[in-house]
Amino acid sequence: MSAAPTSAAVEASLTALAVSLRGVTKTYDNGVMALGPLDLAVRKGEFISLLGPSGCGKSTALRIVASLAAPSSGTVRVAHHEGEMQPGHGIGFVFQEPTLMPWTSVRENVRLPLRLGRVPKAEACERADAALASVGLADFAEAYPRELSGGMKMRVSLARALVTDPDILLMDEPFAALDEITRFRLNNDLLALWRSLGKTVIFVTHSVFESVYLSQRVVVMTGRPGRIQADLRIETVEPRGEEFRTSTAYSDYCRRVSAALAPSYSGQSTL
Numbered sequence: 564m565s566a567a568p569t570s571a572a573v574e575a576s577l578t579a580l581a582v583s584l585r586g587v588t589k590t591y592d593n594g595v596m597a598l599g600p601l602d603l604a605v606r607k608g609e610f611i612s613l614l615g616p617s618g619c620g621k622s623t624a625l626r627i628v629a630s631l632a633a634p635s636s637g638t639v640r641v642a643h644h645e646g647e648m649q650p651g652h653g654i655g656f657v658f659q660e661p662t663l664m665p666w667t668s669v670r671e672n673v674r675l676p677l678r679l680g681r682v683p684k685a686e687a688c689e690r691a692d693a694a695l696a697s698v699g700l701a702d703f704a705e706a707y708p709r710e711l712s713g714g715m716k717m718r719v720s721l722a723r724a725l726v727t728d729p730d731i732l733l734m735d736e737p738f739a740a741l742d743e744i745t746r747f748r749l750n751n752d753l754l755a756l757w758r759s760l761g762k763t764v765i766f767v768t769h770s771v772f773e774s775v776y777l778s779q780r781v782v783v784m785t786g787r788p789g790r791i792q793a794d795l796r797i798e799t800v801e802p803r804g805e806e807f808r809t810s811t812a813y814s815d816y817c818r819r820v821s822a823a824l825a826p827s828y829s830g831q832s833t834l
C-alpha cells in the first residue's frame with residue numbers, strides 16, 4: 564500500500580493545477596441531467612480539448628468552470644479560488660458567436676471588459692490595441708464589426724477575451740462556423756498565442772481533427788450525462804504546423820480519438 568501523500572505534496576500538486584473538477588454533476592431545473600459525475604484536472608499552461616456528442620454537457624462544464632453556472636454537486640477548483648471566485652475572475656471566455664456590439668468600433672468592443680472593470684480609459688485603450696495587435700488586427704481598431712469577415716470577428720472576440728490577461732481561456736466551439744481555410748489559419752494563430760502567452764486553454768470542439776491538431780490532451784466525453792470516456796495525450800514535435808497536420812502520427816491520433824468517440828454514436832453508450 565502506498566503511503567498517504569503529505570499535505571505539502573497535495574498542496575504542490577494543487578498549485579500545478581489550473582482547474583480541478585471532482586464528482587461534478589449538473590441537473591437543470593427542468594430535470595435534464597446534463598453532466599457527470601465529471602472528474603477533470605487541467606494543469607496550468609495545458610491546452611486541452613473537450614470532445615463529445617451534441618448535448619453531452621461540454622458547454623455546461625465550461626460554464627461551471629467560469630462560474631456562469633453552479634454545479635448540482637461536486638467540487639470545482641479554479642487555480643486557488645474555491646467556491647468564492649468572482650464570476651469570470653482570471654478567466655476569458657470565447658463563444659461560438661463573436662457577439663460583438665455592432666454600433667461601436669472594434670477597439671470599443673475589445674475594451675468592454677476593462678470598462679466594466681473600471682480601468683481608466685487611456686490604459687484600457689492601450690490594452691485593447693495591444694490585444695488587437697496580438698491577434699493580427701492592429702490596423703482595424705477603428706473599424707466597425709460590419710466591415711470585418713467572419714474570421715476577423717472571431718479574432719476580435721479572442722482579443723476581447725485576452726484583454727483582461729486571464730490565466731485561463733475557455734473556448735466554446737469558437738471556429739465552428741468558419742470555413743476550413745480560415746479555421747486552419749486561426750488554429751495556427753491560436754497555437755502561436757498559446758505558446759507565447761502560456762495560458763491554460765480548455766477548447767470545446769466537435770471536430771476530431773481540430774482537437775488533435777491543437778491539443779496536448781483530448782478529453783472525450785460520453786453522451787449525456789457527460790462523463791469522461793477517454794483522456795488521450797497527443798505527443799508530437801512542437802511547434803505544430805502543417806507537417807503535423809499531414810503526418811501519419813496525426814492521422815493515427817485522429818483514428819484513436821474517433822475510436823474513443825465511437826461508443827457515443829454506435830449504440831454502446833448510456834445515452
Ligand SMILES: Nc1ncnc2c1ncn2[C@@H]1O[C@H](COP(=O)(O)OP(=O)(O)OP(=O)(O)O)[C@@H](O)[C@H]1O
Nearest residue numbers: 591592593595597616617618619620621622623624
Ligand atoms: N439552461 C438550461 N436549462 C435546461 N437545460 C439545459 C440548459 N442548458 C443546457 N441544457 C441541457 O443540458 C444538456 C447539455 O447541454 P450543453 O449545451 O452543455 O451540451 P453540449 O455538449 O455543449 O452540446 P452541443 O455540443 O450541442 O453544443 C442538453 O440536453 C441541453 O438541452
